Amino acid sequence: METQEANTKKVVVEKKPLEKVCIICAKGSLEDVYATLVMANGAVMEGIETNVFFTFFGLDGITKKQMNRLHTATTGNPAMRMPGGIPFPTMLGGLPGVETAVSGMMRKQMEELDMPPVDEFLEMITAGGGTIYACKLAIDMFKLEKKDLSDEVEDIITIGQFYELCDGDRTQIIFT
Amino acid sequence: MIKTFCKTQVEVKVSEDGYLEDMSQWNEEIAHEIAGELGIELTDKHFEVINYLREKTEAKEALTIRKVGKSGIVSIKELYQLFPKGPLKFSSKIAGIPKPTSCI
Structure with missing residues (x-):
């Protein structure tokens, strides 16, 4: 009986692949914007319907003037290390030009x-x-x-409209 | 896993998700059959992409849709039109090369 039950359970398990992702990007550092872009592009490549919503400082990621010169923070970032793995002194990160140079290197x-x-x-x-x-x-x-925005931006919408786009029971909202 | 292709009656080794394990076992008939399973009808343009992917794989170069887009064969948009919902995944499967490991 138990085996039968186990067998039935096995049959019932059905895969429910993700059908839609709605990704919110609210921060404008290089790594935050790229996290959004990699996840969005990855979803599109998997055939998942994808909506991306840029807000607050995340707008730098779609603003023509800023989008290709995003920076990564060299101060207040404990994971920041120099080549070779030596810790990156916060005081060094604060010097003029350091953040630009480091961000250029990352790019x-x-x-x-x-x-x-x-x-x-x-x-x-x-x-x-x-x-x-x-x-x-x-x-x-x-x-x-x-x-001021990239030509790839479809529209400027309210958060209410964004939630309307998030319908469907196989939808996930991701906040990066 | 061994898979027998009906039309050609060839036995080929495939991974669990259906990618050929040995790209030398591939031929155009197999490509047509895999494409059929994915609901894709192959045209010459498809084969241009497929051959490009096979060449790059033989040269041990990592593949990304960006690279295909810059190959001069198709734009990224066209690549999506040729292989809907799986520009790199489906094209690799049809090309008989391993499942792409790239995130881009």
Whole structure:
């Protein structure tokens, strides 16, 4: 009887693959924006419907002026190390130009792994059918307009509209 | 795992999710059969991409959709149109090369 029960249970188990992801990017550092882009592009490549919502400082990731010159924080980042694994002194990170240099180095390393610059990454996501949105409240707060944003941005929407896009029982919202 | 392709009656070694384990066992008939299972009808353009993927795999180069997009054969958008919902996954499967390990 027990075996029979076990067998029945086995049969019942059904895979329920993810059908939609809605990713929110609220931070504007290099690593935060790339985390969003890699996850979004990865979802599109897996055939998962993908919506990306950029808000607050995350807007830098879709602002024409800023998107290809994002920085990684060299102060207040305990995981920051110099080549060779030597800890990166916080005081050094605060010197003028250090953050720019380190961020440039990070971008170069990413390029070596075939990670595209932000503008191209956004194009890759929309080429696969992913959709990119900007948050209305944050756009108003930073006094930005649609023309300041990447051409890949579909629309400026409210959080309510974003939630409407998140319908479906195999949908996940990811906050990076 | 051994899989027998009906039309060709060839036995090939495949991984659990259906990728050929030995790319030298691949031929166009097999490609058509795998594509059929994925609901894709292969055209010459598909084969251009497939051959590119096989060449790069033989040269032990890591594959990304970005690289395919820059190959001059197709744009990334066209790659998605040729292999809907699996630009790298499905194309690799049809090309008889291992499952892509790239995240991009």
